[in-house]
Amino acid sequence: MDGGVPFQWVITFDADKIQSAGITADEISSAFSSYYREEILGMTETSDGLMTVRLKEASDQDFGSIPVCNQDGRVIHLRDIAQWRYEEALPSGYYRVNGLNTITLSVEIASTANLLTVASAVKERMAELQKGSPSEITAGIAYDSSEYVSEELGKIYVRTALCILILLLFVFLINRSWRYMLIIVFTLTVNVLTALMIYSFAGIQIHIYTLAGITVSLGIIIDTSIVMIDHYAHFKDRKAFPSILSAAATTVGALMMVLLLPEKEKANLVDFIWVIVINLGLSLIISYLFIPSLMEYIPVRLSGGGKGRSPRKIRRILRWNRFYASYIGWGVRHRWVYV
Structure with a gap:
């Protein structure tokens, strides 16, 4: 003070x-x-x-x-x-603001405390004290670090919601199947809820970096689910799992490089990478056990091959394939453009 x-x-x-x-x-x-x-x-x-x-x-x-x-x-x-x-x-000495004597009270929180909870409790207590104070004594907030955190959390919540909506909309537009999207929603819900329980057991607190890690991992979780759903719908087996496992292991291996950084630089990134690792590990378990079982109750029919396509549509696909093949060939011959 x-x-x-x-x-x-x-x-x-x-x-x-x-x-x-x-x-x-x-x-x-x-x-x-x-x-x-x-x-x-x-x-x-x-x-x-x-x-x-x-x-x-x-x-x-x-x-x-x-x-x-x-x-x-x-x-x-x-x-x-x-x-x-x-x-x-x-x-x-005198401490004055606008010619009025001022007392500055700084409130610090413990490293294990929740900033938003403590800030809310302090504001409520100060409001109670203000009611019992003389009219000539007023209290105000000069700086509140929780406002920045609250604002950033609000942005992350909006981005996470938009991320989920855009991904689900994309899945629906590609497959045009409510059952397909329903499986994705169930898979995503089970993954997130199970991950939250693991965070609690592991002592990982929910803050800006962990929420960012959850948002980043949502796309990977949905990709893993899509690969297993498509494969199981066509072949009724789990042979796509080794490929999914390899892709997830590559991502986890890249994230583990953060642990080699100096302590000061990796302090804020440890929870970020562990959240992604936990979510990816759960997505592997869910894709191997949960999705095939769920598809037995919610079967998904995928359109296959060229059955039902008109000759005009087939010609359009062939023209596009020829254009894409030409573009790839030009890119291979002119690698320097992309490098």
Whole structure:
């Protein structure tokens, strides 16, 4: 806290009484030291281990009971020679905003605490204190780091929702099958919910980097599901799984390179990569076990070959294939253009 003026105890001695009692400044100082002293007597062993035994005198603020000296068998206490009061100290500096005295209170949170939760609790508490304060005392927020985090989380939520909608729309436009898209939705839901449970068990907190990792992995999860759905719909087996496993292993291997970075650089990326690794691992398990089982209850029929296509459509496909083959051949001969 900055800007506040501390309070202090002010003790005023009666010079005449001190002089008549023959009390010196050293005796008064020694009386205070003795009254609030703390001594270590030794060590003792308990069930919790070794503990230090301390002797501590009274620590209350009843200065009047402090014995100062013994004069002819009469104990003179501080109340007999002095008075005291608790008052605001003289300011050593001024902190002002727009000409008004200002006190700045900085609130820090523990590394394991949730920034948004703590910020919300502090704001609620300050609002309660404001209600009971005089009208001339107002409270305001000079800087709130949770606003940036909240804004970024809002952007990530929107991007994640758009990512899911665009991917599902793309899947539906390509296959034009509600059953196909329903399987994708079920697969994605099971993957995300299971991943959230693993995050909880692994102690991975949900923050900006983990949400970004979830968003990035959604496309890979859907790709894995599409490959297995298409293969199982055509061949009724799981022989596509080794190819899916190899692709996922390549991605995971590339992400593991982050662990080789210096500690300072990889600090914010560790949770990011572990979220993606967990999601990819779950997508492999789900593609091998869940999708084939689900397709037994929700069969998907895919159009195959050139059955049902008109001659005009076939000619259009052939022209496009010839154009694409020519483009690929030109690209191979002129690699320098792309390099």
